[in-house]
Amino acid sequence: MMNSLDFWSPVILSLRVALLAGTAAFVCAIWAVWRMTIRKFPGLTVIETLFMLPLVLPPTVVGFLLLVIFGRRSWVGQAFETLFNMPIVFTWGAAVIAASVVAFPLAYQTLKAGFTSIDRDLLAVGRSMGASEFQLLCFVILPLARRSLLTAFILAFTRSLGEFGATLMLAGNIPGRTQTLPTAIYIAVDTNDLSSAWLWAGLMVLMSFVLLLCARISAERE
Structure with a gap:
């Protein structure tokens, strides 16, 4: 019978990884969408296609x-290993x-929909009053797209929580160190x-359902 520490270790690690990864994908997506929507430039479609590749490629x-x-x-x-041993x-x-x-494309698409829905006239007025693009982002775009921000973060967090293939290849499956919930379920x-697999799977279904429900409610209020 699995003890409590063995059961909760992948749960805690998954939540920690999902929080950090979801936040990283969310912040990077904000920056990327902001830069992509400021002005059109050659190669924009190619770059956005590259952004979306992790969504369609096998993990x-x-x-x-x-x-x-x-x-x-x-x-x-090698540089990382030299610096941090x-x-x-x-x-x-x-x-x-x-x-x-893997979570970045979901956050990017959600934020892009929110950013592009903002009235361009509001941004034009802000520019005419001397506001910089960064000031427009902080004081106009982000407040008006707040529901899209919430949805994007929830989706990034949930996708990070369920990541399996890429994580297994890059981080492995070391119990207590790199074993997340999806890899723990696979090994179980x-x-x-099967008892442990059912418990972990049920916990993941519950967490994912609650988070996606919050995202749906946020999107419907947009």
Whole structure:
């Protein structure tokens, strides 16, 4: 029988990873959407297509690409290991990176819908009064798109919570260190520990349902 520590360890780690990854994807999406909507420029469609790739690529492909970028043979991985005396891969930080990359497209699409729905005349008035683009973002765009902000963060958090393939490839499945709820469920099923799998799966379904319900309610009030 699994003890309490073994049961709650992947739950706590998943929540920590989802919070950090969801926040990272959310903040990066705000910056990206803001830059993309300020003005049109050549290659905009290509860049936005690249942003959306993690949404349609198999998670194992995303994980493989991240492994190439952050692995111990890459210059990024070697520089990180030199600075911090530890690799990026097979750490819970790697799980945060994988989850944030996969969650980013959802946050981006949601925020883009919210930002583009704002009346352009309001922004034009702000510019005519001498407001900078950053001031418009802080005092006009973000307050008017607040419901989209909430929805985007919830979706990014929920997607990070359920990330499996990319996380498994970049962070591995080390109990107590990198084992998140999806990987714990996979191992439990593989070892025929169905009671633990049911408990973890039920917990994930409950959390995801509540979060998605909040996102739906927020979107309907938009």
